[in-house]
Amino acid sequence: MNDVQIPTIEFDANKLLAQASADLGLNDFGDQSFREPFEVLVNALETEAKLNQIGRFVQHERVLNTLKNRLRLAEYVRLYPEILEEQIAAPAVIVGLPRTGTTMLHRVLASDKRFFAPLWYEVRNPAPFMDWNPTETDQRLILAEAEVAALLEANPEIAAIHPMDPLGADEDILLLEHSFFSTVPNAFCNLPSYQQWLFSHSNQPGYDYLKLLLQCLQWQKKKTSGNTQNLKWLLKTPHHLHFLDCLFTTFPDAQIISTHRDPVDTIPSISSFNYNLWITQADKVDPYLVGEQWAGMFSRGLRHAMHVREDHIAQFIDLSFKELLAEPIASSKRIYDFLDMEITDAASDAMQQHRNENQRDLRPAHNYSLSDFGFSKRGIEEQFREYREAFARFI
Numbered sequence: 001m002n003d004v005q006i007p008t009i010e011f012d013a014n015k016l017l018a019q020a021s022a023d024l025g026l027n028d029f030g031d032q033s034f035r036e037p038f039e040v041l042v043n044a045l046e047t048e049a050k051l052n053q054i055g056r057f058v059q060h061e062r063v064l065n066t067l068k069n070r071l072r073l074a075e076y077v078r079l080y081p082e083i084l085e086e087q088i089a090a091p092a093v094i095v096g097l098p099r100t101g102t103t104m105l106h107r108v109l110a111s112d113k114r115f116f117a118p119l120w121y122e123v124r125n126p127a128p129f130m131d132w133n134p135t136e137t138d139q140r141l142i143l144a145e146a147e148v149a150a151l152l153e154a155n156p157e158i159a160a161i162h163p164m165d166p167l168g169a170d171e172d173i174l175l176l177e178h179s180f181f182s183t184v185p186n187a188f189c190n191l192p193s194y195q196q197w198l199f200s201h202s203n204q205p206g207y208d209y210l211k212l213l214l215q216c217l218q219w220q221k222k223k224t225s226g227n228t229q230n231l232k233w234l235l236k237t238p239h240h241l242h243f244l245d246c247l248f249t250t251f252p253d254a255q256i257i258s259t260h261r262d263p264v265d266t267i268p269s270i271s272s273f274n275y276n277l278w279i280t281q282a283d284k285v286d287p288y289l290v291g292e293q294w295a296g297m298f299s300r301g302l303r304h305a306m307h308v309r310e311d312h313i314a315q316f317i318d319l320s321f322k323e324l325l326a327e328p329i330a331s332s333k334r335i336y337d338f339l340d341m342e343i344t345d346a347a348s349d350a351m352q353q354h355r356n357e358n359q360r361d362l363r364p365a366h367n368y369s370l371s372d373f374g375f376s377k378r379g380i381e382e383q384f385r386e387y388r389e390a391f392a393r394f395i
Contacts, residue, residue: 009056011046013039016060020067024130028074029067030212033205037180038063040197049189054154055281059188065125066178072127073178073216086215087230091251092339094236095244095305096259097298098270101324105259106236107358108328109335110169111350115234116221118214120144121166123174126213134223141166154280171237175213181206183239183297187274189281190289199242199300207246232339238270241301244308254315255339260394261321263384264370264377267295271375272368291373295383302387320394328355 021027045051045059077083092115094102110117118126121144129139144166176182181203186195214233222228240247247254271291278285309316317338324331332351336343370376381388388395 009060011042013042016064020064024071026071026075029070030074034180041185041194044191044194048191050282052283069127069178083216083219086218088214090253091233091235092255094257095240097266098238099266100259100261101321102236102259107169108351108354110234111354112347116231117169117234118172120168120170122217123170126217172235173237173239175210176206179206179209188277203243204246207250211250241305244305256316258316258318260391262395264380267380268370268373268375270294271373287372288374291375299383318394
């Protein structure tokens with residue numbers, strides 16, 4: 001990207017909307033609940049994020065692409081109203097702090113083709129391009145491959161922290177991003193006003209839009225595979241900790257696979273991940289600020305999730321990170337029993353193959369320390385005391 005002439009970027013909500021419409025020749029952005037968080041985000045990107053030239057370009061393109069996905073989704077629903085008839089029944093949802101094995105578990109279980117899982121190229125562009133043909137190479141995948149390559153070129157350290165795979169199962173927080181109700185923007189840069197808005201308003205519209213996106217993806221997957229059966233969705237994102245009440249309102253029969261690990265290990269790690277994203281977008285990044293924001297966000301999220309689960313306790317299974325690593329077969333059996341599914345030979349073989357091909361030691365080491373982000377062991381233990389006491393046997 002250093003050799004590319006980057007145009008002057010202006011974060012203006014009305015101009016972004018107009019550009020998206022002009023580029024596609026479409027005008028319906030769907031439900032209007034996105035407008036306020038979209039406008040708050042655009043203003044924060046302009047006034048708070050302190051983005052460098054590349055960061056301004058990347059974030060402008062990301063917002064513009066999100067708006068275009070909304071336009072295409074509304075058009076697909078208009079053209080194919082049967083999308084709204086797709087049933088999303090009893091999704092299995094992996095929820096836990098970041099760095100508790102959620103990505104590993106998600107991708108291992110997604111090897112079982114009885115699950116629908118959102119793939120990275122799908123969450124980045126959930127609405128197909130208007131010339132989409134389910135029997136031909138999907139242009140969204142080609143774009144996703146280029147985006148992953150550019151991200152890793154900008155900061156190769158990211159590969160050591162989180163495996164990037166355009167065809168890998170990935171987080172539905174990237175679907176929520178298309179409603180503008182998500183913490184994805186905060187993972188890339190400092191946006192305090194947007195974060196404050198997000199956590200002081202109901203996020204239910206975002207979860208309602210998430211359901212619509214899953215209906216559209218389910219419709220697409222059936223078209224692509226030729227399988228007209230309703231398979232079970234397998235979702236995953238730590239973001240749901242913050243808004244578990246909204247998740248249950250939208251999916252009252254959701255089955256939650258709750259992963260656990262000591263925050264002393266997880267919070268510095270996720271802070272390191274987000275710091276490495278921030279420095280691809282801005283020239284001056286305070287690692288202590290990154291740590292403060294993300295520790296505070298997840299300590300609040302865990303308290304919320306612990307409260308909500310009290311009314312849904314039968315819908316949870318708890319697994320420790322240590323158990324997932326030491327006893328993967330036994331852990332899988334517990335999960336399948338909880339989901340009332342049989343582990344078939346085909347599923348076992350596929351999951352074992354994924355484990356063999358994606359061992360952690362095949363990627364670079366992720367190096368960081370608590371002090372890098374202003375943490376101390378005692379400080380994190382106190383900040384997360386309620387959670388650590390409640391789930392001591394799992395951490």
